[in-house]
Amino acid sequence: MNLVDQIICEVDKGIKFSLHNYQKENRRYPAYGINEDNLSEIERSHSANLMRVNHSGEVAAQGLYRGQAMTAKLEGTREKMDHAAQEELDHLSWCNKRLEELNEHPSLLNPAWYALSFGMGAAAGLAGDKWSLGFVHETEEQVVKHLEGHLDDLSLNDKKTAAILEQMQIDESKHSEEALESGAENLPEGLKKVMSVIAKVMTRTSYYI
Ligand SMILES: [Fe+2]
Ligand SMILES: [Fe+2]
Known part of the structure; x- marks a missing residue:
């Protein structure tokens, strides 16, 4: 593909990932077989808003991994990174599914988060593989902590959402480890702060919009 084709393809993917339940999962939905609890309206609405945030995070993860794949060499580690990106597609699908079950729509800001993450992933890739992997490692570390917060914040009655977030946390932690094992550089503290x-x-705005 030439550059124009590539850009058109990435814009198309960004729009699809951002706004539609376009992706189908490879692994079984973690909430499969768990009965829907009778959530109060307040519980349902809070869970839905948290899942909108997590869905935005997964849209951003797609941007990050696709941006990285476009510019980073990832010699010897591309397979691992592609596998992590595939697991992120499962997360995206699970978040979409849970949002639908909770009768809510994805964030309207997703295209902006996708574009920003794609740009950051591509820039990190251009800086070199160890920085690109460092960026993935730090992102995943922050996501693991963020999911911990959501699991604490969620109503104990919402077992379906909890099952999804727990599996995502396991996967994100593994992605973080893999990036580190593959030679991730520790990012400067200032950059980590900017990322956070x-x-x-992103999390504050996607909760509402
Ligand atoms: Fe994810
Ligand atoms: Fe991840």
């Missing part, structure tokens, strides 16, 4: 501020803006 961007993540906070």
Whole structure:
């Protein structure tokens, strides 16, 4: 593909991942077989808003991995990174499914998060593999902590959402480890701080919009 084809293809993917339940999972839905609890309206609405945030995070993960795949060499580690990206597609699908069950729509800001993450992933890839992997490692570390917070925050009655978030946490932790084993560089503290501020803006806004 030439550059124009590649850009058209990435924009198309970004729109699909951002706004539609386009992706089908490879692994079974973690909430499969768990009965839907009778959530109160407040519980349902809170769970739905948390899942909108997590869905946005997974849209951003797609941007990050696709941006990285476009520019990073990833010699010897591309297979591992592709596998992690495939697991992120499962997460995206599971978040979509749970949002639908909770009668909510994905965040309207997703295309912006996708574009921003794609740009950051591509820039990290251009900086070199060890930085690109460092970026993945730090992102996944922050996601694991974020999911911990959501699991604490969620109503104990919402076992379906909890099952999804627990499996995602296991996967994200593994992605973080794999990036480290593959030679991730420890990012400068200032950059980690910037990443966490961007993540906070994303999580706060996607909760509502
Ligand atoms: Fe994920
Ligand atoms: Fe991940």
